[in-house]
Amino acid sequence: MGLFSFIKNAGAKVFGIGKTTEEEAAEAASKLVNAVETLGxxxxxxxxxxxxxxATVWGEADSQATREKVVLVVGNTEGIGSVDDRMTVVVAEVEEPVAQFHTVVSGDTLGKIAKTYYGNAMKYPVIFEANKPMLSHPDKIYPGQVLRIPSLD
Known part of the structure; x- marks a missing residue:
């Protein structure tokens, strides 16, 4: 999919920011792998x-949605400013459309975001479901977080 930009100082605190040594970078990478694997x-x-x-990510995802979610888990981590996605997707019978990404700004709600992308605020559960398990509740989004906005097709 390519290189994705994120807000470096927003996101989950998986590891300390400013990692510089090779050992610290390897530890950060290990923690990111663990964070992805923990989500199943x-x-x-x-x-x-x-x-x-x-962060550069490799592997073979079982679906396009999984691929996008892995990029978001890694990118929505404090200290990560960009994700170089080098993953592949298992060939499926029906190709999944690529989702759009949306960076949350102050005042955003899933309803507002749904209204922007789908023309209907009541479609917010589509966005919530597309971002599970990273989101535990529709009201728990924060500025700087990047969300998947799947196609309604």
């Missing part, structure tokens, strides 16, 4: 490397 995503041969504020 089906990714074969998951590998993550951290170089300064860029």
């Amino acid at each position: 995503f089906n990714v074969t041969d998951l590998n993550i490397e951290v170089d300064d504020e860029t």
Whole structure:
């Protein structure tokens, strides 16, 4: 999918920011792999490397949605400013459309975001479901967080 930008100082605190040594970068990468695996995503041969504020992700995801969610878990981590997605997706019978990404700003709600992308605020559960298990409640979003906005098709 390519290189995705995130807000470096927003997100979950998986590891300390400003990692510089090779050992610290390897530790950060290990923690990111653990964070992804803890969420139960089906990714074969998951590998993550951290170089300064860029995380590079490899592996084979079971779906396009899983691929996008892995990118978001890694990118929505404090200290990560960009994710270089080098994952592949298992070939499926029906190709999944690529979702759009939305960076939450102050005052955003899932309803407001749904209104923007779908023309209907009541479609917010689509966005909530598309971002599970990273979101535990529709009201728990924060500025700087990046969300998946799937196609309604």
